Structure formats: C-alpha cells, structure tokens
Amino acid sequence: MEIFGVSLQGLAGQLLIGLINGSFYAVLSLGLAVIFGQLNIINFAHGALYMMGAFLAWIGLTHFGINYWAALLLVPLLIGLLGIVIERALLRWLYQLDHLYGLLLTFGLALIIEGLFRYYFGISGESYEAPEALRGGVDLGFMFLPLYRGWVVVASLVVCLATWFIIERTKLGAYLRAGTENPKLVQALGINVPLMITLTYGFGVALAGFAGVLAAPILQVNPLMGSNLIIVVFAVVVIGGMGSILGSIVTGLGLGLVEALTRVVYPEASAVVIFVIMVIVLLVRPAGLFGREN
Amino acid sequence: MTDAYSPNVEMLRITDLHAFYGESHILHGIDLSVNRGEVVTLLGRNGAGRTTTLKAILGLTGRRTGSVMMNGRETIAMPPHRIARLGIGYCPEERGIFASLTAEENLLLPPAVGSGGMSLDAIYAMFPNLAERRASQGTRLSGGEQQMLAMARILRTGARLLLLDEITEGLAPVIKQALGQVIRALREKGLTIVLVEQNFRFAAPLADRHYVVEHGRIVERVDKNELSSRMSTLHELLGV
Numbered sequence: 025m026e027i028f029g030v031s032l033q034g035l036a037g038q039l040l041i042g043l044i045n046g047s048f049y050a051v052l053s054l055g056l057a058v059i060f061g062q063l064n065i066i067n068f069a070h071g072a073l074y075m076m077g078a079f080l081a082w083i084g085l086t087h088f089g090i091n092y093w094a095a096l097l098l099v100p101l102l103i104g105l106l107g108i109v110i111e112r113a114l115l116r117w118l119y120q121l122d123h124l125y126g127l128l129l130t131f132g133l134a135l136i137i138e139g140l141f142r143y144y145f146g147i148s149g150e151s152y153e154a155p156e157a158l159r160g161g162v163d164l165g166f167m168f169l170p171l172y173r174g175w176v177v178v179a180s181l182v183v184c185l186a187t188w189f190i191i192e193r194t195k196l197g198a199y200l201r202a203g204t205e206n207p208k209l210v211q212a213l214g215i216n217v218p219l220m221i222t223l224t225y226g227f228g229v230a231l232a233g234f235a236g237v238l239a240a241p242i243l244q245v246n247p248l249m250g251s252n253l254i255i256v257v258f259a260v261v262v263i264g265g266m267g268s269i270l271g272s273i274v275t276g277l278g279l280g281l282v283e284a285l286t287r288v289v290y291p292e293a294s295a296v297v298i299f300v301i302m303v304i305v306l307l308v309r310p311a312g313l314f315g316r317e318n
Numbered sequence: 319m320t321d322a323y324s325p326n327v328e329m330l331r332i333t334d335l336h337a338f339y340g341e342s343h344i345l346h347g348i349d350l351s352v353n354r355g356e357v358v359t360l361l362g363r364n365g366a367g368r369t370t371t372l373k374a375i376l377g378l379t380g381r382r383t384g385s386v387m388m389n390g391r392e393t394i395a396m397p398p399h400r401i402a403r404l405g406i407g408y409c410p411e412e413r414g415i416f417a418s419l420t421a422e423e424n425l426l427l428p429p430a431v432g433s434g435g436m437s438l439d440a441i442y443a444m445f446p447n448l449a450e451r452r453a454s455q456g457t458r459l460s461g462g463e464q465q466m467l468a469m470a471r472i473l474r475t476g477a478r479l480l481l482l483d484e485i486t487e488g489l490a491p492v493i494k495q496a497l498g499q500v501i502r503a504l505r506e507k508g509l510t511i512v513l514v515e516q517n518f519r520f521a522a523p524l525a526d527r528h529y530v531v532e533h534g535r536i537v538e539r540v541d542k543n544e545l546s547s548r549m550s551t552l553h554e555l556l557g558v
C-alpha cells in the first residue's frame with residue numbers, strides 16, 4: 025500500500041521520527057512554559073542546558089562510569105541545581121524590569137555555556153551508545169520499531185503528563201497557577217513565592233537536562249545541538265501560547281508530526297513548515313492556540 | 319478560645335509608617351494601634367491611602383520605613399509571606415479570586431497561619447452558596463460570591479488579624495447585610511479586624527474605633543462612644 029508515493033512502512037517510519045522530534049519539542053517547550061509562567065522570563069539558556077544535559081551524560085559515562093539510567097536521574101538533578109544557582113544569583117534581580125532583560129541575560133548565558141563546551145570539546149561531536157536493555161528493536165508488523173526510540177517517546181510522554189498532572193490537579197499546582205496570576209497576593213496569603221520561583225526554574229531546566237540525556241543516544245552529542253533545536257522549540261512555544269502547559273505538550277507533539285508529514289508530502293518545506301505555521305498563528309491568534317487572550 | 323477578648327493586649331502597632339510605590343511617596347507617617355479583639359476602621363476619601371496602609375502592613379508596597387509591630391514583633395524588614403505567617407488574613411480590594419483555580423481550590427489555597435481556623439464544613443455552613451459552587455471556576459462566581467470566597471479563604475487559616483479592604487463595594491444590600499453578620503460573628507469569636515470602608519453606615523455599628531486617613535496620614539481618631547458628638551467632623555472629612 026502506498027500513500028503519496030510512499031510505502032506504509034516509510035510513512036510509519038517518518039511518523040515515528042516526527043513523534044520523537046515532537047517528544048523533544050514537548051519536553052523542552054513544557055520547561056519553557058513552566059518557567060515563563062512563574063518568572064515571566066523567556067529562558068534562552070534552555071537549549072544550552074539541554075546540550076549540557078547530553079554532555080553531562082556523556083562525560084559521566086566516559087569519565088566516571090555512570091550508566092545511562094543513573095544519568096537519567098542524576099543529570100536533571102545537577103542541571104536543576106545549576107538552575108537554582110542561576111536564578112538566585114542572576115535572574116532574581118531582573119523581575120522588576122522588562123521581560124527583555126531576562127531574555128538578554130539568559131541569551132548571554134547560553135552563549136557562554138556553549139562557548140565553554142565548544143572550547144573544551146570542539147564541535148566534531150561525541151557519540152553515546154544506547155543502554156543495553158534498549159538496543160535492538162521489535163517488529164510491529166507494519167514497521168520495525170527501534171526500542172530506544174520507542175522509549176524516548178514513552179519517557180517524554182510520562183514526564184509531560186506527570187508535570188501536567190502536578191500543575192493542574194494538585195495543591196502544589198494550585199500554588200503555581202495562582203502564582204502565575206498574582207504572585208504578590210499569593211505571597212501575602214503566606215506562601216513563600218520567592219522559593220517557589222527558584223524551584224520552578226530549577227525544575228524547568230531539569231526538564232531540559234532530562235531531554236538532553238534522552239537525546240544523547242540518538243543525536244550527536246555536540247555543543248551546538250541545543251541552539252539548533254531551540255529555535256524550533258521557541259516557534260512551538262509561540263504557536264502553543266506562551267506559558268500554556270497543555271498547549272506546549274500538545275503543540276510539541278503535533279508539530280513534530282506535522283513536520284514529518286510535510287517531509288513525506290513535500291520534503292522541501294519540512295524545514296520551514298513550523299515557522300510558516302508560526303507566522304499564520306501570530307497573524308490569526310497572537311496569544312497562541314492555547315494561550316489566553318488578554 | 320482563651321484569647322477571645324483581651325482588650326488591652328496590643329495586636330498591631332504602626333508607628334511613623336512611610337510607604338512608596340517606586341518614586342511616589344504615598345504614606346507619610348501613619349500611626350495607629352489595634353488591640354486584640356477590636357474592630358477598627360480606616361475611613362477616608364478615595365485615594366487617601368487606606369488600601370496602601372493595608373498593603374504596607376503586609377509588605378506589598380515598594381520601600382517602607384517606620385515600624386509595624388505584630389503581636390510585639392517588628393515586621394518592617396520581613397518579606398510578605400513571613401508577615402502573613404504571623405497570623406494575618408488579607409482580603410484585597412479587588413478580591414483576588416484566581417481564575418485558574420476552582421472555587422474550592424481558591425478556598426483551600428492559603429496555608430494555615432495560626433491554630434483554630436474554621437473547618438471546611440463550618441465555612442460551607444456560613445457561606446452555603448460557596449458549597450454549591452465549589453467546582454466552578456473561581457471567577458465565574460457572582461461578585462457577591464467572590465467576595466464571600468475572598469473572606470472565607472482567610473477564615474480557614476487561623477489568622478487572628480484580618481485586613482479587609484472595601485468588602486461591601488458594589489454589592490447588593492442583602493449581601494452587605496450578610497457580610498455585616500459575618501463580621502459580627504468573627505468579632506464574637508475574638509478576631510481582630512481592620513476594615514477599610516467607603517460605606518460609613520455599614521462600618522459605624524461594627525467598629526470600636528475609626529481612623530480617618532487623608533493624604534497618607536491619620537488625621538482623626540474617633541472612638542465608638544464619641545461617634546454621635548463627632549459626627550459633623552466625620553461628615554466634613556469624608557464628604558458624606
């Protein structure tokens with residue numbers, strides 16, 4: 025059977041790639057959304073911290089014998105701690121100012137982090153082998169599914185849904201939602217909002233670190249891997265709506281698939297389709313598909 | 319409750335309080351004190367600085383100087399959440415109901431800041447409408463219901479000092495009456511209340527003492543028993 029001159033197997037393969045890219049878009053844009061909700065800062069350092077996550081996994085494995093599974097836990101923790109330091113030392117001072125300052129500061133941070141990794145590791149890239157348990161694949165009948173790729177999609181979805189659940193359905197999430205609307209009042213009701221903001225930034229960038237570890241076995245571990253990806257992720261955020269939790273998850277996955285379908289139907293457009301959609305959304309619904317207009 | 323009414327124990331003492339919003343100097347040396355179990359009002363014309371006084375107590379303005387003692391503790395250098403945790407409940411002028419929370423989530427949001435707060439059941443008995451609408455989005459409630467919700471959520475926390483900003487503003491007479499009942503009930507329970515009111519007729523029978531604020535200063539202090547003899551002064555100051 026053929027669709028658009030592509031076999032079903034080819035189509036399924038493309039869709040899987042789309043789903044994997046979409047998973048990364050979702051986890052990264054989710055982190056950006058969570059951070060934007062509390063800090064009102066567009067975290068340009070996100071891509072660099074994602075890259076750092078991949079590198080820390082690689083360094084852990086090659087220099088310290090820390091395996092993939094341990095890295096999946098430790099690296100987000102480390103990146104989260106780094107985030108806490110960044111928030112306390114730098115971002116804290118910018119909240120009274122225009123959004124633009126936070127953006128510029130995090131952009132500068134991204135350049136510094138990338139510069140450092142480029143200096144120490146060059147740009148040729150390192151490879152990271154998938155963990156033993158996830159090598160190989162299964163035949164699904166209509167396609168061959170490499171296990172690791174299936175794992176990436178599942179792990180991303182679980183993390184996204186868990187985050188969504190915490191924010192939308194728990195007491196802690198109620199604090200976060202209320203804090204997004206009116207942080208001063210939330211603090212006047214007795215909640216330690218500054219601490220909440222610090223931990224939110226830590227959590228948001230930990231998500232980037234997590235995505236970095238997930239990506240290490242699929243992509244080249246390379247100092248530029250973050251800046252390549254993050255541009256698309258920003259477009260995803262704009263399309264989904266700044267700060268929307270569900271929006272970032274759904275839009276991330278959806279756009280990964282749209283990109284894949286475009287690659288099947290009209291490959292020449294696949295690199296730009298997301299940006300075309302972004303322009304259309306900005307014109308028609310500036311707050312984004314899931315954003316609240318105000 | 320053992321501390322129900324202790325008229326001579328000071329709950330809140332404000333001395334020479336100045337407060338700023340950015341460069342604007344709004345409060346110019348507020349002095350007032352409130353004893354445990356008292357109900358005190360801040361009266362004044364629009365823009366006099368009453369809301370700012372409540373915000374300055376909680377540390378919600380910009381820079382502030384002077385002294386705000388809460389139960390004998392200096393709070394002028396504390397961040398708002400620590401001040402609130404000393405046992406203050408704040409009901410802001412704009413009500414501050416969160417749109418992204420259900421009515422019940424709004425109600426359960428503030429953490430306990432003292433012991434002896436009302437149970438959820440007791441609150442729903444006091445505000446039956448809120449029980450019916452517990453699953454609705456907070457801002458879908460009517461104005462009156464939102465005001466009830468803003469009051470109810472600080473009654474759960476065990477706060478001993480309530481700062482209430484224009485709670486009757488824009489509400490129907492029946493709802494104003496109901497709120498008057500609530501204030502009386504709270505006073506009987508020994509809570510201390512600072513009430514900012516535009517509506518003097520609502521405030522007069524409830525309060526032990528009235529302060530008149532003008533241009534960020536206290537310009538008049540009228541006790542309950544002086545009320546009838548000082549009425550003309552008040553009328554003049556408030557333009558009512």
Ligand SMILES: Nc1ncnc2c1ncn2[C@@H]1O[C@H](COP(=O)(O)OP(=O)(O)O)[C@@H](O)[C@H]1O
Nearest residue numbers: 339342344362363364365366367368369370371
């Ligand atoms: N956020 C703010 N920034 C600057 N000025 C403010 C702000 N809020 C209030 N003011 C000014 O402070 C003064 C006192 O306001 P407010 O305390 O709200 O008065 P009241 O509650 O007595 O009506 C007014 O002149 C008002 O314009």
Ligand SMILES: [Mg+2]
Nearest residue numbers: 368369370411
């Ligand atoms: Mg006011």
